[in-house]
Amino acid sequence: MISDPAPPGAVPPSEGSPGTLGWQGIRDVMMDRIRARHYAPGALIPNEADLAAEFGCARATVNRALRELADAGFLDRRRKAGTRVIAEPRRKATLEIPLIRAAIEALGAAYSFRLLTREIAPPPPEVRMALRLEDDGPLLHVVTLHLADAVPHMVEDRWVVLATVPAIEAADLTRDNPNEWLVRNAPYSEGTMRCGAALAGAMASHLGCTAREAVLVVERATWLDGAPITLARQHYAPAYGLTLAL
Amino acid sequence: MISDPAPPGAVPPSEGSPGTLGWQGIRDVMMDRIRARHYAPGALIPNEADLAAEFGCARATVNRALRELADAGFLDRRRKAGTRVIAEPRRKATLEIPLIRAAIEALGAAYSFRLLTREIAPPPPEVRMALRLEDDGPLLHVVTLHLADAVPHMVEDRWVVLATVPAIEAADLTRDNPNEWLVRNAPYSEGTMRCGAALAGAMASHLGCTAREAVLVVERATWLDGAPITLARQHYAPAYGLTLAL
Numbered sequence: 443m444i445s446d447p448a449p450p451g452a453v454p455p456s457e458g459s460p461g462t463l464g465w466q467g468i469r470d471v472m473m474d475r476i477r478a479r480h481y482a483p484g485a486l487i488p489n490e491a492d493l494a495a496e497f498g499c500a501r502a503t504v505n506r507a508l509r510e511l512a513d514a515g516f517l518d519r520r521r522k523a524g525t526r527v528i529a530e531p532r533r534k535a536t537l538e539i540p541l542i543r544a545a546i547e548a549l550g551a552a553y554s555f556r557l558l559t560r561e562i563a564p565p566p567p568e569v570r571m572a573l574r575l576e577d578d579g580p581l582l583h584v585v586t587l588h589l590a591d592a593v594p595h596m597v598e599d600r601w602v603v604l605a606t607v608p609a610i611e612a613a614d615l616t617r618d619n620p621n622e623w624l625v626r627n628a629p630y631s632e633g634t635m636r637c638g639a640a641l642a643g644a645m646a647s648h649l650g651c652t653a654r655e656a657v658l659v660v661e662r663a664t665w666l667d668g669a670p671i672t673l674a675r676q677h678y679a680p681a682y683g684l685t686l687a688l
Numbered sequence: 689m690i691s692d693p694a695p696p697g698a699v700p701p702s703e704g705s706p707g708t709l710g711w712q713g714i715r716d717v718m719m720d721r722i723r724a725r726h727y728a729p730g731a732l733i734p735n736e737a738d739l740a741a742e743f744g745c746a747r748a749t750v751n752r753a754l755r756e757l758a759d760a761g762f763l764d765r766r767r768k769a770g771t772r773v774i775a776e777p778r779r780k781a782t783l784e785i786p787l788i789r790a791a792i793e794a795l796g797a798a799y800s801f802r803l804l805t806r807e808i809a810p811p812p813p814e815v816r817m818a819l820r821l822e823d824d825g826p827l828l829h830v831v832t833l834h835l836a837d838a839v840p841h842m843v844e845d846r847w848v849v850l851a852t853v854p855a856i857e858a859a860d861l862t863r864d865n866p867n868e869w870l871v872r873n874a875p876y877s878e879g880t881m882r883c884g885a886a887l888a889g890a891m892a893s894h895l896g897c898t899a900r901e902a903v904l905v906v907e908r909a910t911w912l913d914g915a916p917i918t919l920a921r922q923h924y925a926p927a928y929g930l931t932l933a934l
Binding site: 476477483516529533534535536537538539626629630632633634635636637638639640641654655656657658659662664666678680681682683684685686687688 | 722723729762775779780781782783784785872875876878879880881882883884885886887900901902903904905908910912924926927928929930931932933934
């Protein structure tokens with residue numbers, strides 16, 4: 443049962459004698475106190491020196507525990523104003539982005555792909571806008587169909603900025619697919635990703651479904667220190683969804 | 689330009705005199721070396737003591753820098769086997785989960801909601817399965833329509849396990865919507881989230897669209913230390929997508 447405030451004085455204990463808790467143990471005790479409302483939402487918690495004295499440990503150990511709770515969205519740490527319990531925690535979900543090959547093999551299926559299009563062409567306006575390109579010089583345009591046990595899984599329409607990644611022009615993308623080549627050769631420092639839904643439309647023939655089925659669309663754009671690398675739009679087969687960890 | 693291996697001996701420099709770099713500076717130099725393939729994919733990097741000597745800093749400072757690069761998916765640290773460059777980095781995307789109210793207000797729109805359904809009812813089999821419920825005792829079932837500038841934004845069909853969160857039965861959910869009440873009163877320790885696509889179907893009348901439009905469907909289930917809290921299935925208005933940071 444949760445959500446009943448703890449009675450006054452019922453501090454979740456720090457268990458064991460002082461000094462026996464590592465930073466993980468201190469983190470867990472502090473989390474219990476936040477959940478039990480021993481520290482009220484929005485309230486200041488004791489300072490690090492007082493907590494170190496209570497737990498019988500170094501201040502650095504308390505600091506490590508509080509940093510974890512701040513990263514997890516439960517505490518707001520301000521250098522001078524002290525540390526408060528976040529009243530309305532903003533939680534995060536995390537998506538592991540594996541290679542497409544690894545994602546399909548993790549489903550227990552055999553992976554294969556077909557390079558459907560490979561051309562050097564001027565990017566359409568929406569690609570220029572998404573990658574914030576300043577000129578309309580030609581990019582590498584590749585369309586790849588990824589299959590699981592020879593059944594269409596996802597079709598990827600990708601534009602690659604040759605000025606940033608010139609080596610891809612010489613790569614044999616029928617051997618290393620564009621997704622794998624870029625993961626191995628073009629690390630990014632920042633990017634955006636959008637998950638939405640669309641009717642399969644023109645992608646239906648690739649995905650082996652009808653144009654009127656709903657499919658998940660994932661669009662990713664990446665940069666390396668401000669230099670645009672690639673924009674990829676992925677249409678997944680109907681009924682496929684992405685799973686995130688909370 | 690990236691992806692051209694650096695010529696032998698061209699170690700990206702550590703800049704400035706030894707000891708002037710903080711852990712962030714050391715992280716950046718190490719990242720440059722990984723990108724430039726000075727440390728090859730899969731290869732061991734020097735141990736912490738040697739790096740500390742090179743950078744003229746404490747071993748803890750090197751440790752902090754390497755921990756960041758490991759968290760970001762570029763290094764694999766093993767206690768005895770040493771630290772290697774990950775050959776095929778698995779990158780992560782992060783989704784901030786705000787209150788629906790905050791998400792709508794962040795779009796510059798006025799938030800409102802309507803509680804469409806509130807009942808205590810036995811859960812259908814798929815809800816029991818998703819929450820891993822062991823009995824079929826009744827749950828709280830609420831359906832809420834969330835609006836942006838009075839236009840439908842998302843409809844949320846939610847089941848709440850009263851055995852875990854009994855206090856919600858007495859809550860006035862026409863004042864605090866179920867999403868906000870749970871964020872404030874029922875912290876979770878683990879959960880899953882799935883993003884998929886579906887035709888609007890029966891949700892079309894709530895969302896003000898046709899049944900044959902494609903909409904994003906997000907399903908979230910949460911637990912507190914193994915005790916099931918809630919399962920929510922959200923259907924978003926057509927054309928709406930979730931944005932993640934890479």
